[in-house]
Amino acid sequence: MAAAEPLAKTMAEPMVVVDDLHVVYRVFGSKSDKGTAATALWRILRRQRRPSVREVHAIRGVSFVANRGDAVGVIGRNGSGKSTLLRAIAGLLPPEQGVVYATGHASLLGVNAALLDDLTGERNVVVCGLAMGMTPREVKDKYQGIVDFSGVGDFINLPMRAYSTGMGSRLRFAIASARSHEVLLIDEALVTGDAEFRVRSRQRIEELRAQAGTVFIVAHSMAQIEETCNRVIWLEKGQIVRAGDDVPGIIDAYLAATGGEPLVREGPKNPLTP
Amino acid sequence: MSERARTGRRGGSGTLSAPGTLNREDEGATARQGLLPDEPLPELAARYGLQPSAARPSPLAYLKQLWQRRHFVFAFATARNVAMYSEARLGQVWQILTPLLNAAVYFLIFGVILNTRRGVPNFIPFLVTGVFIFNFTQRSFIIAARVINDSLPLIRALHFPRACLPLGYVLIELQQMAISMVVLIVIVLGFGEPLTWYWLLVLPALALQTFFNVGVALILARIGAGVDDVSQLIPFIVRTWMYASGVMFFIPALATLYLHAKVSYLLQINPVAVYISLVRNALLTSLRHTVGTYQPYNRGLCEAQLAAVKAHPTANLAAIDHCHLVVGGSSLWMYGVGWALAALVIGYFVFWRAEVTYGRG
Numbered sequence: 209m210a211a212a213e214p215l216a217k218t219m220a221e222p223m224v225v226v227d228d229l230h231v232v233y234r235v236f237g238s239k240s241d242k243g244t245a246a247t248a249l250w251r252i253l254r255r256q257r258r259p260s261v262r263e264v265h266a267i268r269g270v271s272f273v274a275n276r277g278d279a280v281g282v283i284g285r286n287g288s289g290k291s292t293l294l295r296a297i298a299g300l301l302p303p304e305q306g307v308v309y310a311t312g313h314a315s316l317l318g319v320n321a322a323l324l325d326d327l328t329g330e331r332n333v334v335v336c337g338l339a340m341g342m343t344p345r346e347v348k349d350k351y352q353g354i355v356d357f358s359g360v361g362d363f364i365n366l367p368m369r370a371y372s373t374g375m376g377s378r379l380r381f382a383i384a385s386a387r388s389h390e391v392l393l394i395d396e397a398l399v400t401g402d403a404e405f406r407v408r409s410r411q412r413i414e415e416l417r418a419q420a421g422t423v424f425i426v427a428h429s430m431a432q433i434e435e436t437c438n439r440v441i442w443l444e445k446g447q448i449v450r451a452g453d454d455v456p457g458i459i460d461a462y463l464a465a466t467g468g469e470p471l472v473r474e475g476p477k478n479p480l481t482p
Numbered sequence: 483m484s485e486r487a488r489t490g491r492r493g494g495s496g497t498l499s500a501p502g503t504l505n506r507e508d509e510g511a512t513a514r515q516g517l518l519p520d521e522p523l524p525e526l527a528a529r530y531g532l533q534p535s536a537a538r539p540s541p542l543a544y545l546k547q548l549w550q551r552r553h554f555v556f557a558f559a560t561a562r563n564v565a566m567y568s569e570a571r572l573g574q575v576w577q578i579l580t581p582l583l584n585a586a587v588y589f590l591i592f593g594v595i596l597n598t599r600r601g602v603p604n605f606i607p608f609l610v611t612g613v614f615i616f617n618f619t620q621r622s623f624i625i626a627a628r629v630i631n632d633s634l635p636l637i638r639a640l641h642f643p644r645a646c647l648p649l650g651y652v653l654i655e656l657q658q659m660a661i662s663m664v665v666l667i668v669i670v671l672g673f674g675e676p677l678t679w680y681w682l683l684v685l686p687a688l689a690l691q692t693f694f695n696v697g698v699a700l701i702l703a704r705i706g707a708g709v710d711d712v713s714q715l716i717p718f719i720v721r722t723w724m725y726a727s728g729v730m731f732f733i734p735a736l737a738t739l740y741l742h743a744k745v746s747y748l749l750q751i752n753p754v755a756v757y758i759s760l761v762r763n764a765l766l767t768s769l770r771h772t773v774g775t776y777q778p779y780n781r782g783l784c785e786a787q788l789a790a791v792k793a794h795p796t797a798n799l800a801a802i803d804h805c806h807l808v809v810g811g812s813s814l815w816m817y818g819v820g821w822a823l824a825a826l827v828i829g830y831f832v833f834w835r836a837e838v839t840y841g842r843g
Binding site for chain 1: 530551553561635646
């Protein structure tokens with residue numbers, strides 16, 4: 209152990225340390241509340257708490273370490289806590305117990321993040337770039353690159369609500385990845401892109417990793433996870449089932465457990481690499 | 483610490499203790515799978531200088547972050563301002579039309595229909611000044627209570643000091659106010675008020691009001707983020723405040739308050755009334771002169787006059803002219819600075835304390 213430590217220091221530098229993380233969030237509105245003014249008044253008169261507040265224990269004791277240069281895939285069924293885990297790492301959900309340690313701020317890129325819907329793509333690029341902490345000069349320099357990468361073309365001058373889902377998420381990815389993040393969290397952002405964009409975004413993720421960052425990816429496409437990630441965390445009901453570097457092994461086990469189609473692998477390397 | 487957290491979490495459904503036991507087995511399982519080192523995680527994190535991701539910066543560091551994002555605040559404000567009218571056919575023209583229509587409505591009701599002066603020499607500019615200044619604060623507050631919930635996508639997607647958002651919204655209102663000021667100046671000149679050096683005092687008065695608005699907006703933004711009911715209530719509170727701030731009347735001349743000097747005093751030193759008075763005194767020479775000729779408040783004389791009026795009721799206000807209580811001149815500025823500083827400091831800390839909780843589901 210003592211001899212291995214200096215080696216571990218040079219080999220792997222932890223960027224994200226998650227220590228026994230529990231996340232509980234409260235949801236308002238459930239089926240028992242009819243939601244009319246009369247029921248609300250009745251509730252207040254009887255001094256009841258809102259019955260509709262339900263606690264969801266979404267992450268139940270997750271621990272892991274992610275190092276510099278890692279691309280970590282998070283897989284699991286719907287509702288297994290994948291997105292919640294990312295939001296907790298980004299510091300957007302408070303841990304009920306446990307701690308998430310990270311270098312700097314983790315940036316979360318979600319497919320549902322609408323940014324400023326009523327503004328043009330152009331203004332979104334500028335405003336979001338500045339919000340991420342770029343200087344006006346940096347934004348100016350990177351503007352054309354972002355627009356080109358997103359491939360939205362002339363739509364950049366239209367409000368974002370006029371965008372298709374795919375265009376919106378492409379632009380969001382382009383904005384978020386324009387700056388090198390120490391920790392980038394990607395939540396299903398690439399699902400909607402077309403094949404060409406997927407290849408480009410995978411290259412961009414590789415670049416971000418090369419720029420000494422850590423990338424987390426949540427996706428339901430196992431092929432995509434296997435292409436991109438060198439580590440996988442399999443979540444089930446908020447707990448880690450398996451985690452490790454054996455990406456194909458864990459994916460196969462996951463697919464077998466969930467009854468998914470086995471992944472067809474052509475050749476030694478992934479099929480989309482040019 | 484974990485014991486405290488454990489007991490603290492109970493009281494709900496009780497389902498939380500079960501995963502706690504499961505979790506210990508699980509930790510062993512993941513450790514074997516290679517994503518966990520042997521050494522305790524907090525020490526590992528400390529050794530590499532990692533910080534808890536949900537930590538709140540110190541007040542000073544937060545201020546630095548805010549300063550670093552100043553360009554974002556301006557860009558956000560400009561973008562919002564553009565978006566606000568993007569659905570309207572007339573677009574940005576509404577920025578001028580809105581204050582004009584506002585002034586027109588009050589002119590119609592108070593100038594034409596009621597034709598009231600209420601002890602004020604030049605009533606229409608007096609009224610319009612009050613309306614515009616009050617509008618600035620009112621709109622800042624109403625919008626600030628909603629700002630966090632309105633910007634959830636942005637908050638959930640990007641990391642930035644959240645105080646940027648209420649700041650940006652107040653800035654939008656300040657831009658709007660600048661346009662209203664142009665309209666106001668035209669109206670004031672049109673109603674025969676002379677252009678004087680006193681007009682320059684409008685600038686510091688508006689600056690103080692802006693600081694005050696920012697401070698209260700920060701407080702309201704925090705409250706509104708937690709309880710959505712507040713944003714429903716604020717319009718009513720603000721409307722009550724409008725009637726208490728002398729937007730449509732001159733507080734010292736309010737007949738019902740002659741008997742209650744303290745109430746009159748309190749109304750006059752309420753922040754919005756202070757800022758309205760400061761701008762009015764700067765712009766309206768007629769008002770400044772009138773206020774100057776009011777008799778200063780004198781308790782002894784006032785009581786004697788009141789006794790006389792009670793004995794022989796009269797409609798002549800001059801009979802009780804020593805009962806006016808006018809807060810004016812330097813003490814007005816003092817109150818203006820005081821309110822602005824107090825709001826800014828309190829608002830900053832109130833908002834900062836909850837920084838990490840904004841935008842959580």
